[in-house]
Amino acid sequence: MKKKAVKIILLLSLLIQLTGCYDYKEPDEIAYIVAVGVDKGDTQNAYNFTIQFARPSKITGGGGEEGASGEETTGIVNVDAPSLYTAINLANHVVSKKFTLSHTKVIVLSDDLCKESITPMIDSIGRSSDIRPSVYICVANGKAYDYLKAVKPSIEINPVKYYQLILESDYTSYIPVNDAQEIYFNFKNNLKQNVLPLVGASEGTQKEEGQKQGESGGGEGASGGSSGSGQSGSGGDMSTMGQDSSTQGGGQSGGSEASGMESSQKEKNIPENDEGFEYRMKEYIAGNLDIKKQNAGETIGGAVFKKDKMIGQITGIEAEIYNILCGKFNEGYAVMSSSKVPDGVITIRLEQKERPRTDVDIEDEKIIVRTRIYMEGDFISTPQDSVIEEDILSFEEESEKYIKDALMKFLKKTQEEFNSDIIGYGNYAKRVFLTDKSFYEFGWNDKYNTAEFDIDVEFNIRRTGLISKKTEGK
Amino acid sequence: MKLKSKFMINKKELCCILVNLMTVKLFFTYPRNIVINAGNAAWIQTIYVSLLAVAAYFITIRVYEKAGMKSILDISEEVGKKPLKIIVGLILIIIFTANVTVTMRSFPESVKNTLLPLTPMEVITTMLAAAIAVAAFAGIFSLSRIHSIYIPFAGIILVILLIMLTPYMNIVNIAPLFGKGTYNILLSGLEGLSIFSDILVLFVLIPFCKSFNEVKKGGGYAVIISAVVSCVLVFFYNMIYANPVAQEFIFPVYQMTRLIRIGEFFQRLDAFFEFIWSIAMMLYAGVYLYVICYIFKSVFNLKYTKELIIPFVIIISCISFIPSSIVDLLRSGTILYRISIPFCILLPVGLAVLYRIKGHKNV
Structure with missing residues (x-):
């Protein structure tokens, strides 16, 4: 009888296992961060973080009629904070779901920030178990916020897929191929200096978007106003934080955007390569493409580093040569x-x-x-x-x-x-x-x-x- | 003294137990420690200490042969009567407790770092303690059978993971060939012998085995397999992460498995590694807990082992919380391994020599 009672108690104790563990996370309670943008903050040692998160409810049907368009599938939160995790902590007070970096695909650092030092960001990347080693780190030719705001994939609904296809496909040879693990490795090793993919928002679209936002009074959040990216706010405190979906403040029609591009194209004078290799190809760099397109996000060229500081840029053709020399073409x-x-x-x-x-x-x-x-x-x-x-x-x-x-x-x-x-x-x-x-x-x-x-x-x-x-x- | 039981540990089971005891530490900080000492030449140091360990094992077992199926406790009693048995028993308990305590803390720390960041350490440690207590309750024969089933399976998974890691290897990472220099490889590198220190358990488990021949062969295979595994793992670590970045990762093998990515669908295979590692760790701690209780029982002539399991698991769990942080744990772990190496190598061979001398005198 005593043995039976013990067995029953032991069996009942197994029921405790069914409650799950401390760390359980319901998928509908999590907001997946797709991309993080980091710009210089207004104050010293402060950064302006742009958190682009997926809106899974909009990513349905794999495209076509059922799914939402690319621009609706992500939202953006812009926040000033001294570090990435404190930014997420603050952002968790704005968005009801808990942010996680486990599916983050890209981290975009502004060129201003990179010219000073990327050490604090790199340390987080190496130390955190949330951030996968396969995350891509890019440098924005301009502000990271502008790029993330400008990315509106027209044929790809899943934003993660968009970044993945752009940054790791075998056929986009005009960007250097590196992931976070390799960047961290090079950074610590100091025997191969880093070259990170260069991203940017096309200038014409920025102007157009800025005009639109100016007319409509900007986005929902304090940081939503055009390329100011929240840094024109009061800086450093919660008041600069705003939630902003890509549909807000960024509404555009393909036709008007294309015309905006056409007008800006006239102003651009992109030199042509007159060498035998890649003959007559234009020496493009992200943010300076004269390509007619709906998506204003551009990824081409590279940012060259020496130790922790960005010291220059390379064009798309040079990035291709870099890949050939590294054996990654x-x-x-x-x-x-x-x-x-x-x-x-x-x-x-x-x-x-x-x-x-x-x-x-x-x-x-x-x-x-x-x-x-x-x-x-x-x-x-x-x-x-x-x-x-x-x-x-x-x-x-x-x-x-x-x-x-x-x-x-x-x-x-x-x-x-x-x-x-x-x-x-x-x-x-x-x-x-x-x-x-x-x-x-x-x-x-x-x-x-x-x-x-x-x-x-x-x-x-x-x-x-x-x-x-x-x-x-x- | 040979036990009278119809179940005895055979060669394969003994080998699997010892392989698990020696290799489970490789998944913690061992490769990192070796790289800190030898730099890019860590793989050379590992080959060097492995050869030393294999040689030391065969010398020890040759000297020990005369004692036959007697455990290290039995021969210490024969050499120095009860007082020596108690001293040797206490030394063994201290060494084994130190070993298992470090692991009892390292493992929950790694789980908290990588899998369960919100779960309190107390909960993870309690769950682990409960698991190893159950394992120890099952007894050494059950543990040996589980090992013989599980270790080959874990080995296959490890081989698959290593094959998947080959694209990340780069030959330039092992240059300069002698890393931090030959002094570090040959002299400071001797502390790398620490992973083989668990062979000491063999000399406690002898009475549970079928014959001395099985012990000799099982132990020999175990040392050789562990040597190969350690060399391969450290070589992969060196080839994937060059110095100085390789000095930074607290869990090197986990860090390597995080890299594996085959196309879009085969990612995050570190979960497989965590699974394999968790079970290996529980079996490791279970064996140690049983062996500690068994030594305590033998030394103080107690009748039962099982009754000691709960008190010892509580003591071990409590001791594991002494290091205040993982930095403290890494430091104390290194010191404990350094202290234990001489005992682990010299104790069996020393006692066997004394036993031979005494036996010779008696004749």
Whole structure:
């Protein structure tokens, strides 16, 4: 009898397990932060955080008629706080659901902030178990708030998916490929300086949106007014905090936005690349695209860092070259020039089949970096009056030269303009030394700008598409 | 003294128990500590200490062979009568309690850090304590069978996770080859032997085993498997995280599993690791709790072991709360391991030598 009673008590005690644990979270009590924007705050050591969160109830049906449009699927809270988590803490007082960073896809830091130091943000990223290592960290060409406000995906309903497709697809080669884990790693290691994707809001749309908000008295929150992003508020206190859905203050129609873009396009004078690689491509940078589109958010180019400070920017083409040098270029369409058709352009589908093979030799303080790059390409289009196929070897040789020239020019820029080893050759230089002490005594980062580069490019055309032209009579 | 029981621990079960005891610490701070000492050469240090550990094991077991199926407590009694048995027993209890106490605190800390941030530490520790008490109640034979089923399964999961980590490895991360220098690898690196200190449990469990041959082989396999696992894990850690960032992560293996991402759907596999790790940890603590109670019973000639389980689990849980923070815990854990290494290596071999000398004199 006694044993039975004990068994019953033990069995009943198992019922306690059914109540769940302390840390249970009902999905409908959680607000998933999709993106976080960080701008400089009004006061010292204060930041202005923009929290873009998903509105799951609007993300239904996977698109089409059932789902809401991209702009309605996110909301924005803008808050001044000394750190990310205190910002979330404050924001939790505005939005009824509890914010979580577990599904955050992107953290956008303003360029003003990056020029000072990103150390406090990077530390949070490395320390927090909420923030996944696969989060992307971007730099806004302007204000982070403006970018997040401008992002209104027109064909993607799920905002997380939008950022994911933009920042980690194999075919967006004009941005540097790095995730938070790698950025933290580079930051601490100090042997490969970071290059973060550059994002921005197209200027025309900002102006238009600003005008609209000006007319309507701005958004719901104190920070909702156009590109002021709340920093024009009283600063630092709760009064600057406002909740704002993307539909408020940002209402736009595709047609009017496109016309706004057209008007701004005239003002832009974006230089064209006259080198053989990516011939006649415009040297775009985020926030400065002259592309007609509904979504004002732009992601192209990169922000170059030295230790914890941003020291410059690279264009989309340079970001592509950076990816090639780092071995992270997967595939993309590139434009080549050819001496045989000086006025025409040849479009190829470029692919990096192998990672670069790099060796660093150090002899008597003289540094020689040897890199072998292997690329493959397929013809996508050639000028109508040309027959490149007949002398494909000379085209390959010419292309190799163009690619090599582009790589050399970029590497010189990293030395002369940035003086920052952004490709990470320091990691290869380590192999020359036997101990950490001898390597650190050598002082790689101080000597990087004296390094000589020996680049060997091999480029092969593999396919010519569905046609292969021949000269008549041959 | 050999126990009279129809259930005895066989070679495979013994091996699985010892592998779990030695490798579970690898999932806490061990790889980090090695990197702090040797830098990018942590993997060389691990190979070095592993070779030493394997050599030390085979020397010890060769010397111990004469004692046959007698436990370390039995031979200490034969060598130095009751007083030596009590001294050796208390030393073993202190070492094992220190070992299990550090783990009893580290594990809930890791769970709180990564899985249950809102749950109070007291609740997590109580749940863990209850689980290990139940495990210890089940007895060493049940534990050995569970180990023999579970450890191969955990090993397969670990191998799969490591395969998924290979894309994140980068050969340049292990340069410069000798990291912080040969002095750190060869001399300071000896503290890396701490993961093998749990082999001491083998010399307590001998009477529960079928034969000395099974003990010898089971222990040998366990040391070799643990050596391979430690070398592989530290090598992966070195290849994925170079110094100095590798010195920062408190839970290196968990940190590595967080990286795994295969396409869009296979993400957050750290949950698998947490699951495997949690069960391994409970089995680890369960074995230690049982062994501590068994030593206490043997030393003080008590009749039962099970009655000691609750008092000991309460004592261990309370001691585990002494470090005020995880920083304090890491520091005290390192000190305790350093202190315990000489005992773990020298105690069995020393007593076996004394036993041989005494046996020789008697003849």
